[in-house]
Amino acid sequence: MENQVRSGVGIDYTGMMSNSQNPSGFTKAELQSLQIELDRAQTSLESRWEAGELDFSKLLVSMKAQVPEIIKYADAAASKFENFVVLGIGGSALGPLAVHQALNHYYYNELPPEKRGLRPRLYVVDNIDPVRFKELFQILDPSKTLFNVISKSGNTSETMAQFLIVRDILRQVCGDSYAEHIVVTTDKAKGNLLPIALKEGFQRFVIPAGVGGRFSELTPVGLLAAAVCGIDIDQLLEGALSMDQWIRETQGVFSNPAQLRVALARFSWQKGKTVSVFMPYVDGLKTMADWYAQLWAESLGKRFDRQGQEVHVGQTPVKALGVTDQHSQVQLYVEGPNDKVMTFVTVEKFKDTQLIPLDSELPEDIHFLGGRTLEELLFSEQKATEYALTLAGRQHQKIILSSLDAYNVGQLLLLLEWETAYMGELLNINAFDQPGVEEGKNGTYALMGRKGYETRKKEIEEYGETQYYLRS
Numbered sequence: 001m002e003n004q005v006r007s008g009v010g011i012d013y014t015g016m017m018s019n020s021q022n023p024s025g026f027t028k029a030e031l032q033s034l035q036i037e038l039d040r041a042q043t044s045l046e047s048r049w050e051a052g053e054l055d056f057s058k059l060l061v062s063m064k065a066q067v068p069e070i071i072k073y074a075d076a077a078a079s080k081f082e083n084f085v086v087l088g089i090g091g092s093a094l095g096p097l098a099v100h101q102a103l104n105h106y107y108y109n110e111l112p113p114e115k116r117g118l119r120p121r122l123y124v125v126d127n128i129d130p131v132r133f134k135e136l137f138q139i140l141d142p143s144k145t146l147f148n149v150i151s152k153s154g155n156t157s158e159t160m161a162q163f164l165i166v167r168d169i170l171r172q173v174c175g176d177s178y179a180e181h182i183v184v185t186t187d188k189a190k191g192n193l194l195p196i197a198l199k200e201g202f203q204r205f206v207i208p209a210g211v212g213g214r215f216s217e218l219t220p221v222g223l224l225a226a227a228v229c230g231i232d233i234d235q236l237l238e239g240a241l242s243m244d245q246w247i248r249e250t251q252g253v254f255s256n257p258a259q260l261r262v263a264l265a266r267f268s269w270q271k272g273k274t275v276s277v278f279m280p281y282v283d284g285l286k287t288m289a290d291w292y293a294q295l296w297a298e299s300l301g302k303r304f305d306r307q308g309q310e311v312h313v314g315q316t317p318v319k320a321l322g323v324t325d326q327h328s329q330v331q332l333y334v335e336g337p338n339d340k341v342m343t344f345v346t347v348e349k350f351k352d353t354q355l356i357p358l359d360s361e362l363p364e365d366i367h368f369l370g371g372r373t374l375e376e377l378l379f380s381e382q383k384a385t386e387y388a389l390t391l392a393g394r395q396h397q398k399i400i401l402s403s404l405d406a407y408n409v410g411q412l413l414l415l416l417e418w419e420t421a422y423m424g425e426l427l428n429i430n431a432f433d434q435p436g437v438e439e440g441k442n443g444t445y446a447l448m449g450r451k452g453y454e455t456r457k458k459e460i461e462e463y464g465e466t467q468y469y470l471r472s
């Protein structure tokens with residue numbers, strides 16, 4: 001194998017490469033030809049790192065130093081509250097959810113408290129659907145709940161609205177002690193949430209200035225929820241640091257995992273693969289696909305390059321789950337337009353095993369299942385899907401975690417963050433802003449009557465008149 005598997009996460013890119021079954025795959029020479037560009041990207045990223053623009057990586061060490069403080073608070077919260085609710089959206093919600101699902105029991109909230117290590121149930125409310133919001137309070141006792149309001153900007157309408165509703169409920173239920181039920185995670189110096197937190201005396205955690213929402217999982221954004229729910233955040237950061245070191249200290253497309261992944265992404269993009277399918281074959285990683293989708297889409301979907309030229313770049317991320325989506329989307333991937341590149345995410349070993357019982361009374365055709373395990377079936381299905389894709393000339397690769405543990409999840413997060421940063425360099429765009437979303441945010445302020453947005457409001461209302469409509 002050319003690519004070294006270090007510490008527990010590996011990349012199998014056989015399905016991306018040219019061979020007798022897939023002559024249209026890439027050659028080693030092709031990947032190697034990108035090395036000068038990759039070296040340039042590495043140098044540029046290094047200077048951005050120095051300048052504090054890549055604090056998702058640079059601040060890992062200081063995050064590790066903050067672990068005891070976070071654990072101390074989390075343990076105290078866990079002994080006091082039955083529920084921990086994250087209020088946030090986008091990067092302020094997807095990371096906490098992804099890591100929780102990856103590392104805790106799949107039915108964590110339904111477990112009796114002693115099987116949860118007496119830790120609180122976790123809810124991540126990442127939307128503003130009024131029905132869902134109301135229904136949350138039909139199952140939650142606010143007096144036994146700690147709410148973590150997370151917003152980097154401290155201004156996001158969805159999160160601020162959630163906060164205002166929750167604060168109101170808490171005031172009614174808990175009276176003067178309502179502030180003990182709110183912990184705020186936001187910027188140190190900016191945004192509307194900060195002065196409120198200071199005035200009302202909420203416990204506060206800081207999102208470092210140079211870390212944007214979608215890169216913030218390994219700051220208090222994700223670390224607090226993880227620690228409250230019993231995840232080993234020290235190991236999470238340890239894994240992240242080891243991947244960080246591997247990527248920052250290694251030269252060469254066949255040795256540096258971020259360079260390898262980005263070279264594959266770059267060539268597939270160039271060859272018309274406008275869709276990137278992220279398909280874990282582990283239920284625990286299902287919401288990791290949501291987290292990845294935001295990271296890849298918001299970072300790389302850009303209209304202008306750094307010189308202001310209109311480029312309209314970006315690969316569309318699609319979330320899928322193996323084996324479930326074999327029975328839903330894979331037909332399209334095998335026979336539809338050849339515009340997709342697939343990343344499967346798998347584990348070498350599941351935490352547990354499940355035997356399929358043998359029953360010789362049953363029809364002969366299902367005998368083959370008996371005595372085998374569910375994971376054997378799952379691995380076989382995955383392999384068979386890879387084979388079908390290869391036969392159809394479709395490219396695919398695998399990120400393989402030795403097991404689904406905190407260390408490896410930390411590695412995975414950093415790998416995906418770094419490859420996104422690299423892709424930004426190769427596409428010559430700013431991977432750390434989101435001007436297209438800001439437009440929508442401002443439009444929302446206008447429509448909701450925020451001061452200073454009156455002209456915008458008028459424009460949108462005029463534009464927004466319904467002209468064509470069909471109804472039952």
Ligand SMILES: O=P(O)(O)OC[C@H]1O[C@](O)(CO)[C@@H](O)[C@@H]1O
Pocket residue numbers: 089090091092150151152153154155156159213214298434437438
């Ligand atoms: O954490 P904030 O500032 O509330 O932002 C939430 C999300 O909104 C965005 O700014 C736009 O979707 C994301 O980048 C971010 O993760």
